[in-house]
Amino acid sequence: MNxxxxxxxxxxxxxxxxxxxxxxxVYEVDDAKRRLTVFLVAKRGDDEVYRRYxxxx
Numbered sequence: 001m002n003x004x005x006x007x008x009x010x011x012x013x014x015x016x017x018x019x020x021x022x023x024x025x026v027y028e029v030d031d032a033k034r035r036l037t038v039f040l041v042a043k044r045g046d047d048e049v050y051r052r053y054x055x056x057x
Contacts, residue, residue: 003029003036011053015039024049 008018017026026040026049039056042049 003027017049019044026053 004016005018008016011017011026014030015026015028017024019025022044023041024044025038028037028039029035030037040049040053042052
C-alpha cells in the first residue's frame with residue numbers, strides 16, 4: 001500500500017490529504033514507526049474538512 005499516492009496532497013510535514021470517492025481523508029504518516037494515523041474523514045464539496053482539521057491542530 002502506498003501511503004503517499006500520486007493524488008495525495010501534502011498539508012504539513014508528514015500530514016497528507018487524499019480523496020476517496022465523495023470523501024477527503026486527512027492523515028499522518030510516521031515512517032519510522034510504520035504507522036498511518038487518520039485524523040479526519042469528511043465529505044467533499046466544501047471547505048468543511050479543512051475547518052475541522054484546523055480545529056484539531
